[in-house]
Amino acid sequence: MKRVGIPHSLFYYYYYPLWKTFFSDLGANVISSSESNRLTLDQGIKLAVDETCLPIKVYFGHVQELCQQHLDYIFIPRLVSVEPKSYICPKFMGVPDMIRAALDNLPPLIDITIDVSKSDRSLKRDIMRVGSLFTNDDNQIKRAYTHACQENRFCRLLAREGYTMAEAISLWEGEQVNNPASGDLNIGVLGHGYSLYDPYISMNLVERLRKMGCNVFLPEALDIGCIEREAATIPKRVFWTLGRKMVGSALYMDKRADIDGIIYLACFGCGPDSLIGEIIENKVKNKSFMMLTIDEHSGEGGLVTRLEAFCDMLRRRRMRGEGNLPAYG
Amino acid sequence: MRSEGKLLREAIIVHYYLGVDIGSVSSNFVLMDQYGNIREKVYLRTLGNPVKAIKEGFAQIKSRQGEQLDIRGVGTTGSGRHLADVLLGADVVKNEITAHAVAASALFPGVRTIIEIGGQDSKIIILKNGIVQDFAMNTVCAAGTGSFLDQQAARLNIAIEDFGDYAVRSRQGIRIAGRCGVFAESDMIHKQQMGYPAEDIIMGLCEALVRNYLNNVAKGKKIEEPIVFQGGVAANAGIKKAFEKVLNSQVQVPEPYEVMGAIGSAMLAQEQRAQSQAPGNYRGDDFILEGEFKSSSHECKGCPNLCEVVCIKRNQEILAYWGDRCKKWENSINRQDKLQVI
Incomplete structure (x- = not known):
């Protein structure tokens, strides 16, 4: 049985169920690296180019961990675009090359190019090429891919119930996950999934807010139609997939009467964030908005202070009976 | 009449609330009586040892008052607030934003903007009717905060207390790059080697810090009067002058500018104690002094x-x-x- 490694990082949080099902259905044994921890971060910082963002650095740590597991392949897709006319951050395009340049004890990489910006023809061809590493039966590959897409959709449905993508994946794998606790404040939380849902990178932001008595609203739980409709109100179309989703989510949350405040988690050194964060900050008019920037520092004090102050502000304002700012300008 | 009221007040047995603000650079203590009067204030340098600072600050208050203090409530704030809670037993452990806002709106009812610059962080707080509407803190970088001023004062061999006076004496500030502490320092050295007077360079630094603050921390926020400037850096008259120049409005510095966080937490402690029936958490004088x-x-x-x-x-x-x-x-x-x- 061939062993395929999948790093527990970056687009793991959006597509792990898909790739795991695909490779398992083709008879492979899928191994993912452990959750991000200090070791992954330390290794990643040592290996990665200095100018990249924190999630990419952490990804290097995950690949390094997988290198020690006697694998036949490591799956490192070259992500260019996952939907028509939209793109993923250019750093993702270079990930397989950066990894090859940085690590020398690598097993063979499966570096399929995922680019459906114009059509999905090349993706289909690449899927068949990857599948043929495991089987000669073309129909089995097609069936596996269809099944994989179904499983991924199912996992997204779980996330609509208010779970983070990390929790949804755990649920999908059959693990026990506590129901998201409910509280007296409704906070919308936005950020790139690979930083927001990685508890180590985000310093457990979502769980912390829940412990402070907040209901956390995540983009995955919102109606995708509403998100796209709001995102379309920006004069120039945002062509980053995740960026557009965040702009749309922020504007949609801004209009919803039940949301008390919005928090945006940005990564220091992230190109798209520097623009998207700015756009959101300017466009959110009715809600309290806070942008948090994270980087390598492990001191949690600054983050905790800001979260506490944000919740305090919302609660004290309500205590005075002022309620929210008017929900519709 | 007034002194009579005061006498009457002293005749009634008073009890106290202790506010403690343990910051990165300074540790501040305030003893407030039940009428909201500040009886004692202590400002110490944390000097990297908050445990020692907490003990010493409390001992100073105690020795100045010289009697058994009836402390009914303790509030802590600052980055060392949890440590202070462990040592003293706090009723309220609050973040700095809330504490500063509470203190400023008590001293200046109707305040709209609070500029607070401390040792490692700087904040802006926007209030409306005494309630925080919006706030922001500096992000990952500590350029333009008190520690950077401290460091530059040490480099120029000027006591930090005199830094502001130097700046105010200047007639024309020199343009210094304020985006980043490292760039600012090399810019200052460059200007100094060209022969510009120290006063003008220091004023330039103050202006650079203010620019940096307004572009980063206060970015996009509407700064409206009345404006209150507090935190350790408010001691620097040069920064105040630079703020007034750039904002073209009056900036007020409260008399106890350096202990506003502690005042706020003492007030929060009183507020909490008034609502609660349970006994206070204060661990007692001996716990802190004898241990x-x-x-x-x-x-x-x-x-x-x-x-x-x-x-x-x-x-x-x-x-x-x-x-x-x-x-x-x-x-x-x-x-x-x-x-x-x-």
């Missing part, structure tokens, strides 16, 4: 995160653990079988 406090740290080997766990001890008794991501150590405090470092 031998020690802190130690170790690397927890329970998982690959290798958290550096801090342990606070009083004599032999373990008071608190923190720093562990999984809270395994922290949560063991309330159990009989406390985890112990072997």
Whole structure:
């Protein structure tokens, strides 16, 4: 049985169920690296180019961990675009090359190019090429891919119930996950999934807010139609997939009467964030908005202070009976 | 009439609320009576040892008052607020934003904007009717805060207390790059070697810091009067002058500008005690004054995160653990079988 490694990082949080099902259905044994921890971060910082963002650095740590597991392949897709006319951050395009340049004890990489910006023809061809590493039966590959897409959709449905993508994946794998606790404040939380849902990178932001008595609203739980409709109100179309989703989510949350405040988690050194964060900050008019920037520092004090102050502000304002700012300008 | 009221007030047995603000650079203490009068204030340098600072600050208050103090409530704030809570037993442990806002709106009812610049961070707080509407803090970078001024004062061999006076004497500030502390320093050295007077360079630095503050921290926020400027850096008249120049409005510095966080937390403690029936958490004078406090740290080997766990001890008794991501150590405090470092 061939062993395929999948790093527990970056687009793991959006597509792990898909790739795991695909490779398992083709008879492979899928191994993912452990959750991000200090070791992954330390290794990643040592290996990665200095100018990249924190999630990419952490990804290097995950690949390094997988290198020690006697694998036949490591799956490192070259992500260019996952939907028509939209793109993923250019750093993702270079990930397989950066990894090859940085690590020398690598097993063979499966570096399929995922680019459906114009059509999905090349993706289909690449899927068949990857599948043929495991089987000669073309129909089995097609069936596996269809099944994989179904499983991924199912996992997204779980996330609509208010779970983070990390929790949804755990649920999908059959693990026990506590129901998201409910509280007296409704906070919308936005950020790139690979930083927001990685508890180590985000310093457990979502769980912390829940412990402070907040209901956390995540983009995955919102109606995708509403998100796209709001995102379309920006004069120039945002062509980053995740960026557009965040702009749309922020504007949609801004209009919803039940949301008390919005928090945006940005990564220091992230190109798209520097623009998207700015756009959101300017466009959110009715809600309290806070942008948090994270980087390598492990001191949690600054983050905790800001979260506490944000919740305090919302609660004290309500205590005075002022309620929210008017929900519709 | 007034003195009579004062006499009457002193005749009634007073009780006190203690406000403590343990910051990165300074540790501040305020003793407030039940009428909201500030009876004592202490401003100390933390000097990297908050435990010692807390003990010393409390001892100073105690020796100045010279009597048995009836402390009914304790509030702590600042980055060392949890440590102060462990040592003193706090009723309220609050973040700096709330504490500063409470103090400023008590001293200046109707305040709309609070500029607070401390040792490691700077904030802007926007209020409406005494309630925080919006706030922002500096992001990852500490350029333009008190520690940077401290460092530059030391480099120029000027006491930090005189820094502001130098700046105010200047007639024309020199343009200094304020975007980043490292750039600002090399810019200052460059200007100094060209022969510009120190006064003008210092004023230029003040202006650069103000520019940096307005572009980063206060970015996009509407700064409306009345404006209150507080925190340790408010001692620097040069910064105040630069703010007034750029904002073209009057900036007020409260008399106890350096202990506003402590005042706010004392007020919050009083507010909390008034609402609660339960006895206060204050551990008593002897607990803090008589005890031998020690802190130690170790690397927890329970998982690959290798958290550096801090342990606070009083004599032999373990008071608190923190720093562990999984809270395994922290949560063991309330159990009989406390985890112990072997």
